[in-house]
Amino acid sequence: MDRFQQLRLLEAILFASTEPVTVKHLTGRMPEDADLNGLLEELQGMYANRGVTLNKVGDAYAFRTAADMAEFMTVERETPKKLSRAAIETMAIIAYNQPVTRAEIEEIRGVAVSRGTIDLLLEAGWIKPRGRKQVPGRPVTWGTTPSFLDQFGLEDLKSLPGVQELKAAGLLDSRPGVGAISMRESDADLTDSETLEEEEMDLFDEETDYEAVETEDAIAIDE
Known part of the structure; x- marks a missing residue:
């Protein structure tokens, strides 16, 4: 699997998870020859100015709504x-x-x-x-x-x-x-x-x- 495909796989794994994914778990899911740290940095750069960003949460990673978009994502709901x-x-x-x-x-x-x-x-x-x-x-x-x-x-x-x-x-x-x-x-x-x-x-x-x-x-x- 070439680097581009590895990057796509990493993106898919993170996107499909509802919880932050640990580095240990990612290592077990990615090909043995994958440069995980390099791929994570590249993926973070790709999403740096997007509506969704790749955030590091402790020893894990997760896609999250960009901080500057939070105010526009709030939904007010009236309870009758x-x-x-x-x-x-x-x-x-x-x-x-x-x-x-x-x-x-x-x-x-x-x-x-x-x-x-x-x-x-x-x-x-x-x-x-x-x-x-x-x-x-x-x-x-x-x-x-x-x-x-x-x-x-x-x-x-x-x-x-x-x-x-x-x-x-x-x-x-x-x-x-x-x-x-x-x-x-x-x-x-x-x-x-x-x-x-x-x-x-x-x-x-x-x-x-x-x-x-x-x-x-x-x-x-x-x-």
Whole structure:
């Protein structure tokens, strides 16, 4: 076997392996008269400026994607998540009653709202803090974001379907609390002297001690 054929054989062995191939293994696979070190150096030179390079990994060799191509090889994949019933109800209550506090959400739903539900909606970018209500304890209020409107194809909050439309579509729970959805007209109860950034800084510290846990908040991830 001439040198060119030996070079092709070496290339094929390395290409076919999913793991780095040791020099010892290559020596056993190549012809006895092959200059393995010389062939490896030549092969490395051939692939030096290619999208794939021949890299030395310890005492082994392997073809790898060129380092400067790594950023272009990254594939972003979205994992769809199915909202729990609790998250859907909480989202609806916030949309129709904003700005609304956690306590008000719980009063409408009739059950406690766990922090996981709020975190999920925050992660989705559908809700945001709207300030603090001017009542004892000054609880944080929640409202929807432009992303919420975009996600559900709404021009504005006035485009939200009415109660009768929801009932007709079978999307409104028959429980009195959940059925009592009404859009608020003003933000009169909100403070206007503090910035949103200041509110967000201590928001999660205050909610850490909240111990209400709801079994409905499990998120099922579609495989």
